[in-house]
Amino acid sequence: MTTTRRRGGAMSEVRRRRLRLEISREASRLFWRQGVEATSGDQIAEAVGLSTRTIWRHFRTKESCAEPIVARGVERGVTLLRAWPPHLSLEEHAAAERTGHVREAGADALADDDRLAMRLVVLGEREPALRTAWLMACDRIERELRPVIAERLGLAADDRRVRPHAAAAAAALRVHNEHVAVALLAGGDPLRRLDTPAHLARAVRTATGGAVGDAIARRPGHPPP
Amino acid sequence: MTTTRRRGGAMSEVRRRRLRLEISREASRLFWRQGVEATSGDQIAEAVGLSTRTIWRHFRTKESCAEPIVARGVERGVTLLRAWPPHLSLEEHAAAERTGHVREAGADALADDDRLAMRLVVLGEREPALRTAWLMACDRIERELRPVIAERLGLAADDRRVRPHAAAAAAALRVHNEHVAVALLAGGDPLRRLDTPAHLARAVRTATGGAVGDAIARRPGHPPP
DNA sequence: GCCCTGTTCGTCACTAACTGCCATAATGCC
DNA sequence: GGCATTATGGCAGTTAGTGACGAACAGGGC
Numbered sequence: 001m002t003t004t005r006r007r008g009g010a011m012s013e014v015r016r017r018r019l020r021l022e023i024s025r026e027a028s029r030l031f032w033r034q035g036v037e038a039t040s041g042d043q044i045a046e047a048v049g050l051s052t053r054t055i056w057r058h059f060r061t062k063e064s065c066a067e068p069i070v071a072r073g074v075e076r077g078v079t080l081l082r083a084w085p086p087h088l089s090l091e092e093h094a095a096a097e098r099t100g101h102v103r104e105a106g107a108d109a110l111a112d113d114d115r116l117a118m119r120l121v122v123l124g125e126r127e128p129a130l131r132t133a134w135l136m137a138c139d140r141i142e143r144e145l146r147p148v149i150a151e152r153l154g155l156a157a158d159d160r161r162v163r164p165h166a167a168a169a170a171a172a173l174r175v176h177n178e179h180v181a182v183a184l185l186a187g188g189d190p191l192r193r194l195d196t197p198a199h200l201a202r203a204v205r206t207a208t209g210g211a212v213g214d215a216i217a218r219r220p221g222h223p224p225p
Numbered sequence: 226m227t228t229t230r231r232r233g234g235a236m237s238e239v240r241r242r243r244l245r246l247e248i249s250r251e252a253s254r255l256f257w258r259q260g261v262e263a264t265s266g267d268q269i270a271e272a273v274g275l276s277t278r279t280i281w282r283h284f285r286t287k288e289s290c291a292e293p294i295v296a297r298g299v300e301r302g303v304t305l306l307r308a309w310p311p312h313l314s315l316e317e318h319a320a321a322e323r324t325g326h327v328r329e330a331g332a333d334a335l336a337d338d339d340r341l342a343m344r345l346v347v348l349g350e351r352e353p354a355l356r357t358a359w360l361m362a363c364d365r366i367e368r369e370l371r372p373v374i375a376e377r378l379g380l381a382a383d384d385r386r387v388r389p390h391a392a393a394a395a396a397a398l399r400v401h402n403e404h405v406a407v408a409l410l411a412g413g414d415p416l417r418r419l420d421t422p423a424h425l426a427r428a429v430r431t432a433t434g435g436a437v438g439d440a441i442a443r444r445p446g447h448p449p450p
Numbered sequence: 451g452c453c454c455t456g457t458t459c460g461t462c463a464c465t466a467a468c469t470g471c472c473a474t475a476a477t478g479c480c
Numbered sequence: 481g482g483c484a485t486t487a488t489g490g491c492a493g494t495t496a497g498t499g500a501c502g503a504a505c506a507g508g509g510c
Contacts, residue, residue: 167396209431
């Protein structure tokens with residue numbers, strides 16, 4: 001890990017992230033309540049207790065204020081992949097994670113931010129501004145996935161085969177999230193069946209042509225050239 | 226096909242598309258020459274010979290002006306998939322299309338719009354505004370891919386298995402395009418090796434876990450549940 | 451404790467992306 | 481040609497977003 005070299009009164013990276021998340025939270029709430037058109041930058045600023053100028057310092061666009069919140073769903077997927085130990089298959093790891101996760105948070109209590117994220121994702125079907133935020137968030141996730149997948153496959157980070165797999169995996173995470181979101185908002189509480197990491201594991205495996213999914217056995221080459 | 230029921234002085238769909246493409250072309254040229262920040266809506270309007278007001282009638286955002294041009298690359302991929310006859314494997318079809326395509330346009334003459342599209346795609350690495358346009362274009366492509374893939378797999382259009390495949394295929398098209406774009410702009414003219422539909426076919430096949438790729442043999446079910 | 455340095459934040463003025471509104475020109479249908 | 485509908489232009493108005501400058505603020509060195 002590179003120790004963050006910050007000097008003077010510089011904001012720590014974690015504090016910066018926290019602030020962005022807070023802004024995003026308030027902005028997203030307003031977006032959901034009154035639509036993105038109807039919410040002004042001033043409203044967001046007032047809701048979070050900052051000046052409007054500061055909002056634009058942390059986000060380049062009104063719509064991009066939604067990104068940190070909306071990214072939460074897919075972020076869970078990448079943490080799942082990050083924590084994937086080499087000696088397990090993806091499905092085994094997913095199963096283990098699920099049991100651990102359920103005990104920690106309880107099956108019924110879905111964090112407010114996650115609900116909000118799903119709401120904005122489905123709202124994105126109608127509001128192009130939110131759609132762009134969602135796609136940009138997933139794009140960021142895809143980049144974060146690249147080194148993870150490269151290491152898993154024993155490939156160099158800039159190997160030509162990495163990016164297709166990362167893109168496919170990110171796409172799998174995205175549609176899974178969209179699916180869960182509409183199912184959750186439309187009907188009751190199908191979380192127990194839908195949100196299982198097992199589904200994610202399956203989706204990622206097929207999206208990568210089976211490349212990302214097995215426990216590590218043979219190292220360097222696995223797909224036919 | 227539903228005959229488009231248009232009345233009064235309504236613009237035909239094809240004319241509308243042409244106009245949007247023309248606007249997009251001029252906007253994209255300006256974006257490339259002077260950056261997207263530095264180009265104003267007025268400049269775009271003047272370049273295409275319309276009033277600024279009309280520009281905003283056809284595009285909701287300055288950056289979205291780039292979408293039609295930037296989508297050209299991936300659009301070729303979806304036309305490839307659309308024209309895919311059932312009795313061929315994807316690779317066979319790709320090979321056939323390639324020979325046909327080469328004869329038609331000549332290998333050396335890459336259309337100006339395509340060059341422009343690739344330039345904007347690589348520029349999108351640095352300019353978030355262009356990145357959103359590119360992602361939105363690919364998102365549209367993904368939606369167009371849905372019915373094509375559904376029909377190919379003999380599934381209902383709203384079957385749960387369609388969207389993951391469409392997303393994965395679209396992602397494959399996207400990274401292929403990005404790869405071609407940077408290779409083309411960075412170095413000389415690696416088109417003969419990179420732009421082959423054969424690579425697209427391979428990418429789509431693996432991204433869909435092999436589901437989209439075979440010639441049609443058995444109809445209804447093919448992946449294990 | 452103090453100064454010094456670099457950073458964040460607020461205020462204000464300003465630019466430019468968009469939007470409504472109304473009159474006018476184009477277009478398709480009869 | 482006449483009519484209905486739509487696309488367009490011009491203009492006023494709103495609001496997203498930026499630059500500049502000063503004040504508050506967090507560290508490090510002493």
